[in-house]
Amino acid sequence: MAQDKKLIIANWKMNLGVHESSLYLHKLAEKVKIHRDVQLVLAPTMLALQTLSLQVNHRQFKLAAQNFYWRDHGAFTGEVSATQLRGIVSYALVGHSERRHVFHETDKDTRAKVQAAIRNGIRPVLCVGETASERAAGETKDIIHDQLLGGLANITSDELDQVIIAYEPVWAIGTGNNALPNDVTEAIVSIRSQIKHLYGAKASNEIQVLYGGSVTADSAADYLTLAEVDGLLVGGASLDAQSFATIVEKAYNSTKKGA
Ligand code: 13P
Numbered sequence: 001m002a003q004d005k006k007l008i009i010a011n012w013k014m015n016l017g018v019h020e021s022s023l024y025l026h027k028l029a030e031k032v033k034i035h036r037d038v039q040l041v042l043a044p045t046m047l048a049l050q051t052l053s054l055q056v057n058h059r060q061f062k063l064a065a066q067n068f069y070w071r072d073h074g075a076f077t078g079e080v081s082a083t084q085l086r087g088i089v090s091y092a093l094v095g096h097s098e099r100r101h102v103f104h105e106t107d108k109d110t111r112a113k114v115q116a117a118i119r120n121g122i123r124p125v126l127c128v129g130e131t132a133s134e135r136a137a138g139e140t141k142d143i144i145h146d147q148l149l150g151g152l153a154n155i156t157s158d159e160l161d162q163v164i165i166a167y168e169p170v171w172a173i174g175t176g177n178n179a180l181p182n183d184v185t186e187a188i189v190s191i192r193s194q195i196k197h198l199y200g201a202k203a204s205n206e207i208q209v210l211y212g213g214s215v216t217a218d219s220a221a222d223y224l225t226l227a228e229v230d231g232l233l234v235g236g237a238s239l240d241a242q243s244f245a246t247i248v249e250k251a252y253n254s255t256k257k258g259a
Contacts, residue, residue: 005037005038005039005208005230005255006037006038006039006224006230006231006232006251006254006255007038007039007041007164007208007210007230007231007232008038008039008040008041008231008232008234008247008248008251009041009042009043009064009091009093009125009166009210009212009231009232009233009234010040010041010042010043010234010238010244011043011064011066011093011096011212011233011234011235011238012042012043012044012045012066012235012238012239013066013098013235014045015045015239016044016045016048016239017045017047017048018045018047018048018051021044021045021048021051021052022048022051022052022055024241025042025052025055025056025061026055027241028241028244028245029056029057029060029061031241031242031245031248032060032245032248032249033060034057034059034060035251035252035255037255038248038251038252038255039062039231040060040061040062040248041061041062041063041064041090041091042056042061042062042063042064043063043064043065043066043091043093044063045066046065046066046067046080049063049065049085049088049089050088053088053089062089062090062091063088063089063090063091064089064090064091064092064093064125065080065082065085065089065091065092065093065122066092066093066096067092067093067096067099068080068081068082068084068085068092068113068116068117069081069116070082070109070112070113070115070116071116072116072119072120081116081120082113082116082117082119082120082122083120085120085122086120086121086122089122090122090123091122091123091124091125091164092113092117092122092123092124092125093124093125093127093166093233094110094113094114094117094124094125094126094127094151095107095110095113095114095126095127095128095147095151096127096168097127097129097168097170097173098173101131101170106150107146107147107149107150107151108150110126110147110150110151111150111151111152111153111154114126114151114152114155114163115154115155117162118155118159118162118163123162123163123164124162124163124164125164125165125166125210125233126147126148126151126152126163126164126165126166127165127166127168127212127233128143128144128147128148128151128165128166128167128168128191129143129144129147129167129168129169129170129172129173129187129213130143130144130169130170130171131143131170131171132170132171135169135171140169140187140190141187141190144167144187144190144191144194145190145194148165148191148194148195148198149194149198152198157199157200157203160195160199160203160207161203161206163207164207164208164209164210165191165195165207165208165209165210166209166210166211166212166233167184167187167188167191167209167210167211167212168211168212168213168233169183169187169213171213172212172213172214173212173213173214173235174214174235174236175213175214176214177213177214178213178214178215178216178219179211179213181222181223181226184211184223184226184228184229185226185227185228185229188209188211188226188228188229189228191209192204192205192207192209192228195207208230208231209228209229209230210229210230210231210232210233211223211226211229211231211232211233212232212233212234212235214235214236215232215233215234215237215247216237216243216247217237217243217246217247217250220232220234220246220247220250220251221250221253221254224250224251224253224254225254231251232247232251234247
């Protein structure tokens, strides 16, 4: 069972520069209000995090890193660590399909990042999901299970409280081919059942699980009203402040207390 509190994350990926991100935030801040049961999170380019963190009303928005390196410091040219992000972001995406498939990150990398985020007081959003061919081969549950097991190995029950899971089927990301609500429910039930197996019923009830993959202002409510879904991870539709504000409005309406 999901919680009443919803988490809505905007993943801008490699879009919007520092100035554009700042203008966007200014526009969005006027369109959305602070709601007790909806947490809004923005994941801009790494370059804009510092600027936005100074600009943002932290009661209204939290920030997330799209990526980071799992070591805390050292000779790792070009990398940014969770230690360096500490105090700037509250969340960090880990194991996003683009990291797994474009940058060939493994479950071992993912696991190291989950641990690094937690070690640095940042909540990891562990992304899992199958490709189209894995889905066609009927392997969805096995893939999700492997990615969960891989990402969460060595994570204690106390640490799991910090973890958020996002179900993002690879075939649904950036394709306009969003998953059917029933398929999302089935995948998330399977995620919770594995969490139950690993950490017990309480953890499985309490862990926040999001859906991501071609969510739009039109389809957002189809997911937000599902009992298993605790929020959304939005890519393309979050690049326009009005479209993202409409998604946020749907999230307000989906909580028990309404808007
Ligand atoms: P789209 O919403 O563009 O499909 O992207 C989803 C995603 O990858 C969010 O992390």
